[in-house]
Amino acid sequence: MNVYLWEMKRNIKSVMIWTAILTALLLMYAAFYPSMAKDVELLSRLMKMMPRTFLRIFGLENFDFTNLLNYLATVSSIFVTLLGSVFASLLALKTISKEESEKTAEFLLSKPVKRSKILSQKLLMLLSSILILDAILCLFSLLVMEYFGSGGYDHGKFWLFWLSQLILHISIANLVLCITICLKRQENTISFTIGSVFVLYVLSMISKLTEQARFLSYFTPFYYSDGVRIVKNGSMEPIFLILYLLLNSATTLISFTVYSRKDIYA
């Protein structure tokens, strides 16, 4: 576990900074809620004036703002879904790509440790860091629900929402890790992978626009874990769970296979 502990020590500061910022955003959005809940009628009229496409993109069609959980799921699409995924991507990037570009990989790989063991421990570090972020966010979200959610809330939907976000973050980290391992050179990895994450996010938005574009939803995990839809339906479609399973199995398998035979130039 020495690689895991070393990696955790190196990354814990950045995990805590990200967690603090996202928690602050959560609390900020929560603080707006009481004033919004008071003006539901005004908000509903405002929504009706907005283009239908816009509402569809953000899943705001027929949305009930009197419900705090609905509200949190909507605003979370930016700071939990997207920013949380950016956090997972950057962390995954750092663990392999940065080690190669900053040439510290040589130190680790010249030690008596199997590459599969290194990758397992790095994956464990990614998993732990994502769990820390999501657990703290979830905890604060729970406190917000208890404090502001005067009329009670659907616990099942709440936990399902957070589980879907956790799976999304883990899958994005897995995907980015796999891409960085497969890339021979690490010079442009950051822009390439972060760009890919944004493309997937936009793809999820486009897939909600028309029926014709609906097929795109199968190609982006952001749709699988679309918080607004999940809270609205109270369930996650089994097909997306299967796709998640396939995505994570494939990326993990590719990562381990490629990394065990990869030339390390750093």
Place this chain on the structure above:
Amino acid sequence: MFIIQAENLTKYYGKHRGIIDVSFEINEAEIFGFIGPNGAGKSTTIRIFLGLIFPDSGFARILGKDCIMDGFEIRSQVGYVPGEVNYHSQATVGELLNYSASFYDCVDPKYIDELCKRFELDRKKRFRELSTGNKKKVAIVQALLHKPKVIICDEPTNGLDPIMQNRLFELFGELKSQGVTVFFSSHILAEVQRLCDRFAMIKDGKIIKIESIESLRKKNYKLVRVQTPQKDKVERITNAVNVTAEDSVIKFEYMGEIEELLKELSRIQIENIWIEDPSIEDLFMYFYKEV
């Protein structure tokens, strides 16, 4: 059994040449130099031995084991000093050494203390605060702390001051007497001559010569410059080749007994004299001619 063995190692980076058909063997308790200019293929060869990169063909063996198949077992017996030292910049020297030690069984903390003392290493300092020489010292200590049977170094003296270079050479000497095998790359001929039992020369990815230092010494290849008004007498020195003149300074290459050279020079009216070891390029030219 050879401790280190390269057998027809070939590695290409896409279309670019890495090394071609590299073969050599290193015996137990031998200090083996690997010399060549930048980009010749020294680091590529070393990286293959460490399992950092994979050869296109050929075999690399350490302690009789294959560097690809048995990399894990091999690396527990090997200490590696990189040419360019890049460790985690935020970590302190102490943390880096502890991390390095955590990969091995039964590391003696007293031995780490001893090494740190020997190389005057401050364990409290952060890695990013260190000079190039001090970074190199960290690389040396982390490579030796588990008492490896084989030491592989990529230009180990690069950045070290002469005092530390001396201490490193002394340490290599002591380790050799304990049966440790040292394989190191360099482009400084003088350190190879001083330290090694044998050396291999690599150029453009190919081994051009493997020779013992003893035989190199016997050849006594020197570059001589003499400031003298008697150019004709210099040209007549036995074994002097490639004689060229620049004003009153006559330059020539000498291969033979030093005593004979001094005897012949004593018969010439000399205003100034410089006798130098050849540069690595000069030596390459010499071996090229010989090959």
